[in-house]
Amino acid sequence: MTATPELAPDAGSALPVTLSVEGMTCSSCAATIQGGLSRLDGVADATVNFATRRATVRTDGTIDPEALADMMRATILELGYQVPEQEADGDALAQEHAQHAAADAARIADFRRRFTVAAVLTVPLMAISMIPALQFTGWEWAALALATPVVGWAGWPFHRATIGAARHRATTMDTLVTLGTTAAWTWSTVVIVAHATGALAHTHVYFETGAVIVTLILLGKWMEVRSSARAGDAIRALSSRQASTATLEDGTVIERSALVVGMRFVTRPGEIIATDGTVVDGEAAVDASLVTGESVPVRVAVGGEVVGGTVATDGALTIEATRVGSETMLAQIARMVDQAQTGRAKVQRLADRVARIFVPAVIGLSLLTLAGWLVTGHGVADAFTAAVAVLIISCPCALGLATPLAIMVGTGRGAQLGVLVKGPEALEDTREVTTIVLDKTGTVTEGRMTLVSASAAGADQVEADALLDAVASVEARSEHPIAQAIAAARAGRLPVKGFRALAGSGVVATVKGVGADGANAEVTVGSRRLFDDVPDEIEDVARAAEREGRTAVLAGRSPVAVGGVGTGALAVRPPLVAEAVLVVSDVVKPTSREAVSAFRELGLDVVLLTGDNARAAQAVADEVGIERVIAEVLPADKAEVVRSLQAEGARVAMVGDGINDAPALAQADLGLAVGTGTDVAREASDLTIVSGDLRAAADAIALSRRTLGTIRGNLFWAFAYNSAAIPLAAFGVLDPMIAAAAMGASSLFVVGNSLRLRGFAGYRSASRG
């Protein structure tokens, strides 16, 4: 792999080219290279930044960036420095993708322009061709004038594609269009020239036929490029996920790209961490859900590792950068997504597959017709008339509409059912999905903590309830998701004072009247290690919960220390005994079980995939009825799991929600993102389930099957009507009216058949909120 010059979009046409440089020891090295580069031909100015180890050159526009990059490499090597084989980092990929998006936009505009012009010229052309009352002397010449730009200029993209395919001895749908339209135009032109000389008096002209074909196919094409434009994409979404700047310890703000390994930067509470690193000062709960999909923030303290793109929720951190640029976790994910997407086999367009057989057959028939007429002793003119008519009629103008219309209606229906379809490929992929892989957290489960059970020791129910209310009241003061889950689950509140967090994951506060004889008591809530004594019945509940991959939180009371809270007086205090245990877990969504049986009914193998421990995964799998579990998978390996399933011959659909699922979603044959997840996951997928209700994934798969069936039906009928007219053409009884009727009938059928998709009921019954 060679270094890819990074192209930054620029105001002018000249794009700056940036290369990494290795081997510089000081800023005078940088100056040397800068001098060398600025002397190159075609360079407007060069800057070499010693700190970021990058050389950036702006061209004067007389040289193309690739060539310039090669010259730069040569110059840098000549001066005794190295250009590392760099892998594109996330930002460079994002820029590349932005250029693709611009190119897409240009294509859409181009097709819109061509379609508009073609339509404007075709309407009067049809009028004068079809309505004898409008035909003035010499109208055929007017028809020629109207048809020429339509067939020639508006239809040019098809002709260009035909030529390209012909170079590879291939015939596609475009070949058919070119053949039909050029045959119609050329023949008609020959005929009117002949008319002028008095020959071929009763021969029809087919100007409008060629023009109508071009116009309708352009309409279909325009619809198609519009739906397939990758307006957003995963790489760009990833890039926007990152902090654009980093704040150094002395308060200087620098670009993220200027960070180098070893630099220290500061992150304030709620800020996105700029790059991967090690915490050197401070402590915070880091919300990594964006990257790992894990719902529970992880506490990091000095020495802890953090990942760029995560958020320190409740504290300031000073971080020493350990990985920057293309080395970071997010950049690696970006590369994996990019590789998975580019490595994907292009979906073979159905229309092209049909055309591959149909085109040679039509050409054969046309030649056969010509030969047949000549052999049976007819004139050359009649023979040609019939042979050309075969070519003209065989081009189904409904062909251009068959695929995009079905996809458009299918996409619209999907949206009503809560399934967003990203591009046409998702619905046109003929490869039947056989296996569905479900990410656990946030897909099968809610992705957030819920209180599952709470039990307290106590002399009676009243005391036990009071203790649990006290726990909820204390937890209500905490920001931690587990605490929030407990607080949300119990409505009872008691007065609280002196709340504080404890080292070792817990909190304590004084609660009114929960102590012995109605005295106030300090209530401690948190992990086992905060307690001096854990009775067996509490221990058993906690262990059972942990076996199922759930989290157990303990609570206990102690008398309020003499001298008030926080005096630091070393009062002799009785041992802290755990008196209550609360089990918290990420619970399965209520619809997941039903969704799994729906997948089974669709004939899919269901696999549960998670980074969590095998016990927690198995517990969830048992609950929803999944037999195959792949647990303890590192985020980076999820795509690998999908790949290995594909290697076993499975066609894989993947459902996920996190950034870390993005490579797997892109790798899968059909990626489905849960709409409640991250935008990066959505962009890497083919389909998005808006609600997060997994049953919609079953709808989505059923819908894509139905849409594909509709496309097949459309193509069949688009060809059938025209094919039925081929014998008429071969026997010389075709006239423009019949051609128009065949086109009209097949177009109407395609529209009607596509609209039937609106009745797709979805997997679930009509009872849908």
Add this chain to the structure above:
Amino acid sequence: MTATPSIDITVQGMTCEGCAGKVRRALTATDGIAGAEIDVASGAVKVLTDGTVPADDLEFAIDEAVTGAGYTVA
């Protein structure tokens, strides 16, 4: 359990006089509190009581009022 004329607390999170105003309003709206002297810089707050509510209950009420206003009692 005698009613004290004032209770001293430290409030964290106040950055300006606006914050102090919020804390003062939250406190004076509470039964049993006559007023509050607030030093934003140190976070020291002297809560003046009117003696109608027992001090213990008042401490919970003060905590509740300050927390409700979006600040924490250290």
